[in-house]
Amino acid sequence: MxxxxxISASPAGHDPGWRFDNSYxxxxxxxxxxxxxxxxxxxxxxxxxxxxxAELGLDFSPLSPAVTASLLSGQVIPPxxxxxxxxYAGHQYGGFTMLGDGRAILLGEQLxxxxxxxxxxxxxxxxxxYSRRGDGRAALGPMxxxxxxxxxxxxxxxxxxxxxAVVATGDAxxxxxxxxxxxxxxxxxxxxxxxxxxxxxARNDQPVVLALADYTxxxxxxxxxxxxxxHLALLEAVCERQARLIAQWQLxxxxxxxxNTDNMALSGETIDYGPCAFxxxxxxxxxxxxxxxxxxxxxxxxxxxAQWNLARFAETLLPLLHADQQRAIELATERLHQFxxxxxxxxxxxxxxxxxxxxxxxxDQELCDAxxxxxxxxxxxxxxxxxxxxxxxxxxxxxxxxxxxxxxxxRDRWQARRGAEGATVEGSLALMRAANPRVIPRNHRVEEAxxxxxxxxxxxxxxxxxxxxxxxxxxxxxxxxxREPPPAGSCRYRTFCGT
Ligand code: AMP
Ligand code: MG
Numbered sequence: 419m420x421x422x423x424x425i426s427a428s429p430a431g432h433d434p435g436w437r438f439d440n441s442y443x444x445x446x447x448x449x450x451x452x453x454x455x456x457x458x459x460x461x462x463x464x465x466x467x468x469x470x471x472a473e474l475g476l477d478f479s480p481l482s483p484a485v486t487a488s489l490l491s492g493q494v495i496p497p498x499x500x501x502x503x504x505x506y507a508g509h510q511y512g513g514f515t516m517l518g519d520g521r522a523i524l525l526g527e528q529l530x531x532x533x534x535x536x537x538x539x540x541x542x543x544x545x546x547x548y549s550r551r552g553d554g555r556a557a558l559g560p561m562x563x564x565x566x567x568x569x570x571x572x573x574x575x576x577x578x579x580x581x582x583a584v585v586a587t588g589d590a591x592x593x594x595x596x597x598x599x600x601x602x603x604x605x606x607x608x609x610x611x612x613x614x615x616x617x618x619x620a621r622n623d624q625p626v627v628l629a630l631a632d633y634t635x636x637x638x639x640x641x642x643x644x645x646x647x648x649h650l651a652l653l654e655a656v657c658e659r660q661a662r663l664i665a666q667w668q669l670x671x672x673x674x675x676x677x678n679t680d681n682m683a684l685s686g687e688t689i690d691y692g693p694c695a696f697x698x699x700x701x702x703x704x705x706x707x708x709x710x711x712x713x714x715x716x717x718x719x720x721x722x723x724a725q726w727n728l729a730r731f732a733e734t735l736l737p738l739l740h741a742d743q744q745r746a747i748e749l750a751t752e753r754l755h756q757f758x759x760x761x762x763x764x765x766x767x768x769x770x771x772x773x774x775x776x777x778x779x780x781x782d783q784e785l786c787d788a789x790x791x792x793x794x795x796x797x798x799x800x801x802x803x804x805x806x807x808x809x810x811x812x813x814x815x816x817x818x819x820x821x822x823x824x825x826x827x828x829r830d831r832w833q834a835r836r837g838a839e840g841a842t843v844e845g846s847l848a849l850m851r852a853a854n855p856r857v858i859p860r861n862h863r864v865e866e867a868x869x870x871x872x873x874x875x876x877x878x879x880x881x882x883x884x885x886x887x888x889x890x891x892x893x894x895x896x897x898x899x900x901r902e903p904p905p906a907g908s909c910r911y912r913t914f915c916g917t
Contacts, residue, residue, distance in 0.1 A: 432485050434476040438498040438526040439535070442608075445633055446626045448618060453503040453523045455492025456544030456554070458599070460588025463487040464558070464877065465565060465884075467582050470605060474538075474582070475531045491585040491601040492523065492543045499526040503546035507620050508613035508680025509730055511714060516620065517613065517680055518548025521556060524609065535637065537609050538582070541602040557597035558586055559872040560914075562880060563864060564602055564691040570859040570887035571688055576666045577659075578688040579606040598872060607687055610634055612731040613680030619734035631738055638685050649738040650749055657728050657757040659686025664724045665764035669772065670855060671697035671800035673717045675707040676915055679727045693913035696858045697800040698903045700793040706861075706913040721761045729754055771853035772804050773832060774811065774846025777839045785835055792824045799903045804854040807832075811843055811850070855890035857897075859883065861911040862904040 442450060463483050471478060478486045488494050495501060503519035523546060525538045541564075542556025561584045571578035587599035610630075618626035631649050635642055642651045663686050667674065674681075675693035683689040693707035702718035710716070715723060732739075732750035740746035762783075769786045770778065793803055796819045803819070810816050810829065819825060836846060867880040886900040893901060904911075 432481065432489065432494060433496070434471070434478045434481060434486075434489065435474075436496045436498060436526075437475060437529045438496065438500070439529055440498075440500040440502075440526045441535070441633070441637070442504070442524065442527065443500050443502060446618075446629055448505065448621075448623060448626050449614070449630070450502040450504050450524075451518075451547040453501055453519070453546040454495070455501065455523055455540055455601075458491055458493065458587035458589060458601075461487040461491040461493055461601075462586045462588060463490065464562070464584045464586050464600065464871070465880070466490070467565075467569070467580070470580050470582050473530060473532070474528050474536060474605065476528070486583075487585045490540075490583040490603050491587060492525065492540050496526070501525055503548050504609055504614065505548065505617050506611055506613035506680050507616035508611075508678045509616075509727070510678040510680070511710075514616070514620070516617065518617075519546055519609075520549040520552045521546070521554040522604070522609075525603075534607075537604075537606045539604045539606065539609060541604050542587075542599065543601050553591065555591040555599050556602065557591055557593065557872075558584070558600040559597065559868045560692070561600040561602040562868055562871055564604075566864060566867065566880065566884055566887065567691050567694060567859050568604075568688070569884065570890065571672070573888050573890050574666075574670055574855055574858075576670070576672075576688060577663055577686050579604050579683070581605070606683070606689065607685035608634075608637055608683070609689075610637070610684040611680050611689070612682045612684065612727050612734075613678075614684075615731060615734040616679060624737055627734060628738060631735065634684055649735050650753070653728075653732055653735055653739070653750060653753050654756070656684050656686075656731060657753050658760055659684075660724050660728060661757050661760035662686065662764050663688065664721050664761055665768055667720060668717070668765055669768040669853075670858060671700070671717070673697065673704060673706055673715070674720065675705075675710065675715055675913060677715050677720065677723045677727065679730050682724070682727045682731075684731075692915045695861050695911060695913050698860060698911075699797050700790065700800040700803070701797075702790070702794065706911055708912050708914050721758070721765075724761070725754055725757055728757055768853065771849050773807070774836065774841060774850040775839060776841060776845060776849060779835070779838065781835070785831060788828055788831070792828045795824055796822050798825075801855060801858050802901065802903065804850065805856060805901070808847060808850045808854065811846060852891065856893040857886050857890045857900045859887050860900065860902075860904065862908060863900060865911075 501523050505518040507516045522541045523543050528536050545554035565581040568578050568581050582603040585601045589599050590596040591599045639655045681690040695706040704717045705713050736746040739749050798819050867883040870876040870879040886897045
């Protein structure tokens, strides 16, 4: 795992501006184990996120690409870093397992110039004490996929872990075929997950659960007052962030694909971009993941699954919520019901903006439900339906789908609803244009970019896609093809976990 030749300090002139303070290593030792990134033959920088580096207070520009690549693949460990792998458990497809960072190493927590604390984590940097039989490695294609989709999510205004860099390792990893290896540097508000709490809770280690709960409060919810009710407030706050997040996913047609409890971050950031994908054609039961046979993580199932995961989180907190277990369960159950209400409310508020409606009125839920029924019947493209509604509102003739009788009837209903609040065309369009992305990372474009990069070493399609998704509410006139759905007759898109 660790090699004696590993350089343990950053040589002079190799410091891009590290400012580490590793609070996680001050938690009880049950929660993590020290780990060292493995040696790679020839690390090579594939992509670096300069604006994100600047936000982190890091400047790699004075360093050579070789030094940057060796820093961002863990070949040189900065003096104040303290690399660890975190322990966690998780319900994976409903079954409980003890896990941990099997292919990720937390380099340390960077304090940013704005005063934020951000985890810098290598993904794919080799085995850790939690790797079980895995090799701890990641392939270039999936790491570039996480890079582009996480950055697209951020640009869409959806809380997400970020991607600082992808470094190709220069060696091959063994999957069904040999694939180029890579390390992604992931940046996160933290890597605290529902599964992090399940890890000590499964051992019935109450002092560790308490330490973790108070750590999470201090790190993510400093506004919560200390006191006996703080853990109930923690549950409520985590539920509220998830309610908002899942609504945001649904509003852009995002399917996370692997909402195991170890992949739900307590910070409210989207985390773990394995088998995720965006809907092209709308269908509520859409699943992309090759292993999600039962549709557990289907598009429309995401709110219910989030609530199920939050119930697992609440279970870990029960002893902290009330001395009387029955009362603790009642208190937790109330919060979980509140999650469902709040999630629906965030969704409906977002749908109103997507439809150019400035006020809330009775019947809005039915209006939105009816739209999705019509979209499903017409096999309409999720993203472009809203853009076409904008265009029709602005005076364009409706396209084929929107001319279908059911769609035409729904549009009359929508116009009547707009009339009922006295909406102007300009007012509605302003709301819609700010809410409806013109560009999402469409599956066929993501695949095209990854094919170019991994098979042909051609990063141009990847960088074009990054440029297109970086400003999703504008359509770059130079990049009109990113609005197009996949060609008719394309195969059903499939995604894979842990590749
Ligand atoms: P995921 O499906 O990516 O959320 O991963 C589930 C668990 O499997 C996590 O604990 C990972 O660390 C672990 N894992 C995934 N791929 C590997 C790998 N190649 N080597 C070791 N552990 C892995
Ligand atoms: Mg995971």
